[in-house]
Amino acid sequence: MSSITTPTTGGFSGANRYAIFVSLMAALAGLLFGLDIGVISGALPFIARHFTLNDRVQEWVVSSMMVGAAVGALGSGWLSWHLGRRSTLGLAALLFIGGSIWCALAPSPEQLIFARLLLGVAVGVASFTAPLYLSEIAPRHVRGAMISTYQLMITVGILAAFLSNIGLSYIADWRWMLGVIAIPAMVFLLGVVALPDSPRWLLQRNRTQEARAILQRLCDDPAEVETEMRDIEEQSKQPKQGWSLLMANSNFRRSVLLGAVLQIFQQLTGINVVMYYAPRIFALAGFATHEQQLWATVIVGLVNVLATFGAIAMVDRWGRKPILYAGCAVMAVGMGALAVLLHQGIDGTVVQMTAVASLLLFIAGFAVSAGPLVWILCSEIQPQQGRDFGIAVSTFVNWAANIVVAATFLSLLSAIGESHTFFLYAILNVVFGVVVLLYVPETRGVSLETLGRNLMSGKRLRDLGRNR
Numbered sequence: 001m002s003s004i005t006t007p008t009t010g011g012f013s014g015a016n017r018y019a020i021f022v023s024l025m026a027a028l029a030g031l032l033f034g035l036d037i038g039v040i041s042g043a044l045p046f047i048a049r050h051f052t053l054n055d056r057v058q059e060w061v062v063s064s065m066m067v068g069a070a071v072g073a074l075g076s077g078w079l080s081w082h083l084g085r086r087s088t089l090g091l092a093a094l095l096f097i098g099g100s101i102w103c104a105l106a107p108s109p110e111q112l113i114f115a116r117l118l119l120g121v122a123v124g125v126a127s128f129t130a131p132l133y134l135s136e137i138a139p140r141h142v143r144g145a146m147i148s149t150y151q152l153m154i155t156v157g158i159l160a161a162f163l164s165n166i167g168l169s170y171i172a173d174w175r176w177m178l179g180v181i182a183i184p185a186m187v188f189l190l191g192v193v194a195l196p197d198s199p200r201w202l203l204q205r206n207r208t209q210e211a212r213a214i215l216q217r218l219c220d221d222p223a224e225v226e227t228e229m230r231d232i233e234e235q236s237k238q239p240k241q242g243w244s245l246l247m248a249n250s251n252f253r254r255s256v257l258l259g260a261v262l263q264i265f266q267q268l269t270g271i272n273v274v275m276y277y278a279p280r281i282f283a284l285a286g287f288a289t290h291e292q293q294l295w296a297t298v299i300v301g302l303v304n305v306l307a308t309f310g311a312i313a314m315v316d317r318w319g320r321k322p323i324l325y326a327g328c329a330v331m332a333v334g335m336g337a338l339a340v341l342l343h344q345g346i347d348g349t350v351v352q353m354t355a356v357a358s359l360l361l362f363i364a365g366f367a368v369s370a371g372p373l374v375w376i377l378c379s380e381i382q383p384q385q386g387r388d389f390g391i392a393v394s395t396f397v398n399w400a401a402n403i404v405v406a407a408t409f410l411s412l413l414s415a416i417g418e419s420h421t422f423f424l425y426a427i428l429n430v431v432f433g434v435v436v437l438l439y440v441p442e443t444r445g446v447s448l449e450t451l452g453r454n455l456m457s458g459k460r461l462r463d464l465g466r467n468r
C-alpha cells in the first residue's frame with residue numbers, strides 16, 4: 001500500500017507493525033521455495049541409490065519440480081484473481097504439505113516425480129502470489145524492504161536445505177529430508193489464516209467496507225486511509241484483463257516484456273548454476289572430498305543470506321537502479337575472475353582461495369541486487385488492470401529460464417570448457433547492466449498507481465517512476 005506513513009518518519013510504528021507481521025507471514029512462502037530448491041542436490045544421490053536410477057530419471061526427479069513451478073506460475077494469475085491472494089496462498093500451503101508428505105512416502109520413482117511436480121505447482125503459485133500480495137500490502141516507503149523479506153526467506157530456505165544436506169549425508173535418510181518440509185508448510189498455512197486479504201483485490205471486487213477496515217488496521221492516519229482508498233478506487237475502475245489487454249494495448253505489452261526480460265537476465269546471471277552445481281564447481285576449484293564440497297556450499301548459502309540483509313537495508317534508500325548497477329558489476333567481476341583462474345589452472349592454496357573468494361563475490365553481488373530487485377520490480381511495474389497477468393507471465397519466465405540454464409550448464413561445460421562458460425556468464429552480467437540502464441525505471445518511493453498511470457500514458461519504461 002502506498003502512503004501509510006510519510007517517508008520522512010523512517011522506521012516502523014503503530015499500525016506498521018501489523019504490516020510487518022503480515023509481510024513476514026506471506027514471506028514464509030519464500031522459505032518453502034528455498035527449501036525445495038536447495039534440498040534436492042543433497043537428497044538425490046541417496047534417492048538414486050535407493051531406486052537405482054539412471055541419469056535420465058534423476059534429471060526428471062530434479063526438473064519435475066521446476067516444470068510444476070512453471071505450470072503453477074501460469075495458472076496462479078487466474079487463481080489469485082478469482083480466489084483472492086490470501087486463499088491462493090492457502091491453497092499453495094496445502095499443496096506444499098501434500099506434496100512434501102507424498103515425496104516422503106513415494107513407493108516408486110514415478111510417484112516421486114509426480115509428487116515433485118505437485119510440489120513444483122505449490123512453489124510456482126507461491127512465487128507468484130507472495131510478491132504480488134506483498135507489493136499490494138506494504139507501505140510505499142518500505143515496499144522494497146518488505147518484498148526483499150520474501151527473497152531473504154528464499155535464501156534462508158536454501159541455506160537450511162544445504163545444512164540439512166550435510167546432516168543427510170550422515171544419516172542417509174532422504175525420506176525424512178523431503179518430508180520434514182511439511183512442518184514449515186503447516187506453519188505457513190497457520191500464518192495464511194491470520195492474513196487479511198489485499199485491500200486492492202477487495203476494492204476491485206467492490207468489497208469497499210472490508211478494504212477500508214483492513215487499510216485502517218494497516219494505517220494510523222484516517223486521512224491517509226481515504227487518500228489510499230481514492231487512489232486504488234480510481235485505478236480499480238478499469239476492468240481486469242489479461243490476454244485481451246495484452247493484444248489490445250502496446251503499453252501493457254511493454255511492461256509484460258520488461259518483466260519477462262528482467263527474469264531472463266536474473267537467471268542468466270548464472271545464479272542457479274552455482275546453487276545447483278556448487279559442489280561440482282568447488283571440485284573444479286580443487287576441493288577434493290565430498291564433505292569439503294558440501295561445507296563450502298554451506299558458505300555459499302550463508303553469504304547469500306547475509307548479503308540479502310544488505311539489500312533490505314539499502315533498497316528503499318539508494319533506489320533500485322544504483323543497486324542493480326553495482327550488483328551487475330560485482331557479479332561480472334566475480335564470474336570473470338573465476339573464468340581467468342580456471343583458464344590458468346587452479347593450483348595451490350592461494351589460487352584456490354582466490355577462486356572461492358570470486359564465487360562468493362558473485363553470490364554477494366547477486367544477493368544484494370538481482371535476487372531481490374528483480375522480484376520487486378516485476379511486482380511494481382505492471383499496471384493495476386493487468387497486474388495479475390503480468391506477474392504471472394514474469395514468474396513463469398523465471399522458471400522457464402531457470403530450467404534452460406540448469407539444463408544447459410553441463411553441456412556448455414563440455415562444449416566450450418569451464419573457463420569460457422564462466423566468461424560467458426560474466427559478459428551476460430555486463431549486458432544485464434546495460435538493459436537496466438536503458439529500460440528499467442526507478443520505482444523507489446513511487447506509488448503503484450503512479451507507475452501504472454505513467455505506463456498507460458505511454459511514458460518511456462525508464463521514466464515510469466518520474467512524476468513529470
Ligand code: BGC
Binds near residue numbers: 151272304372375
Ligand atoms: C531466484 C532463484 C534463485 C534464488 C537464489 C531467486 O531470486 O529467482 O532462481 O535460486 O534467488 O537465492
